[in-house]
Amino acid sequence: MSTRAKYQIIDKCKNSYPIGTLCAYLKVSKSGYYGWIKKGKPSVHAWNTYLAEKIQIIFDSSHKGYRYIWMQLQRIYDLYVNPKTVLRYMQLLGLKSPIQKKRFTSCTRRELNEKARKVSPNLLARDFVATRPHQKLVTDVSYVYHKQGRLFLSVIKDLYDNSILAYSLSKFNDNTLVFDNLDLVFTQDWDISQPCLLHSDQGFQYTNKQYQKKLETFNVTISHSRKGNCYDNACCENFFSHLKSESLELFVPEDEKGLRQQVEEFIFWYKMTALKSN
Numbered sequence: 001m002s003t004r005a006k007y008q009i010i011d012k013c014k015n016s017y018p019i020g021t022l023c024a025y026l027k028v029s030k031s032g033y034y035g036w037i038k039k040g041k042p043s044v045h046a047w048n049t050y051l052a053e054k055i056q057i058i059f060d061s062s063h064k065g066y067r068y069i070w071m072q073l074q075r076i077y078d079l080y081v082n083p084k085t086v087l088r089y090m091q092l093l094g095l096k097s098p099i100q101k102k103r104f105t106s107c108t109r110r111e112l113n114e115k116a117r118k119v120s121p122n123l124l125a126r127d128f129v130a131t132r133p134h135q136k137l138v139t140d141v142s143y144v145y146h147k148q149g150r151l152f153l154s155v156i157k158d159l160y161d162n163s164i165l166a167y168s169l170s171k172f173n174d175n176t177l178v179f180d181n182l183d184l185v186f187t188q189d190w191d192i193s194q195p196c197l198l199h200s201d202q203g204f205q206y207t208n209k210q211y212q213k214k215l216e217t218f219n220v221t222i223s224h225s226r227k228g229n230c231y232d233n234a235c236c237e238n239f240f241s242h243l244k245s246e247s248l249e250l251f252v253p254e255d256e257k258g259l260r261q262q263v264e265e266f267i268f269w270y271k272m273t274a275l276k277s278n
């Protein structure tokens with residue numbers, strides 16, 4: 001909480017509590033507070049208890065930042081306020097969303113017989129905008145932890161609306177993990193008349209012949225990231241980052257069952273209620 005916000009709290013409560021007590025509790029000096037008064041304190045808006053309660057409710061259920069809470073106030077409670085007002089209330093209430101950590105990842109692939117691998121050009125070329133569903137899909141695998149171990153998570157994401165079309169969890173990072181996920185998307189109902197691009201890194205699951213043949217039958221063009229360049233598949237990396245920093249690292253699951261449930265709940269929220277800016 002900023003020093004200015006603390007001074008504002010003291011100014012609001014000075015008629016109920018001694019200024020010295022308030023300064024000691026908020027760990028600011030009395031001279032600093034009186035200096036702030038002398039310089040001319042900024043105007044303090046009337047406290048809206050109803051607004052503060054709704055901000056607290058949304059934060060407790062999401063642990064999101066002020067922009068998200070500002071949008072949810074409009075969507076759920078039909079409350080239209082300035083986003084800076086929401087930020088000010090959160091500062092006064094002592095609400096702070098978890099900071100998303102910077103992640104420095106390195107892209108690697110297994111050393112396999114080059115004759116058994118087929119690497120496609122980077123046809124996506126970081127053009128992450130799609131004009132219709134199933135036009136551009138991205139996929140990747142990442143590890144997810146619980147307190148007793150870890151699983152591998154495979155997802156397929158549609159760049160048209162950033163929705164997760166399918167996901168699979170497994171103890172093993174193998175072809176079965178990826179192919180089970182493909183089977184959830186590419187079914188008999190798939191419209192092969194519409195061209196589709198599926199982008200991934202150069203992992204062993206995505207460069208073998210079985211993977212190539214399976215997608216050819218559904219008129220899907222394969223695109224691969226350049227070697228050692230994770231940013232070519234930034235959309236999947238971004239999803240994994242949000243999943244871990246906003247859920248799995250904030251509330252670490254106790255076991256595999258809890259991990260599966262938590263991943264399912266986050267993906268459901270991500271697909272159904274997350275407000276995305278494209």
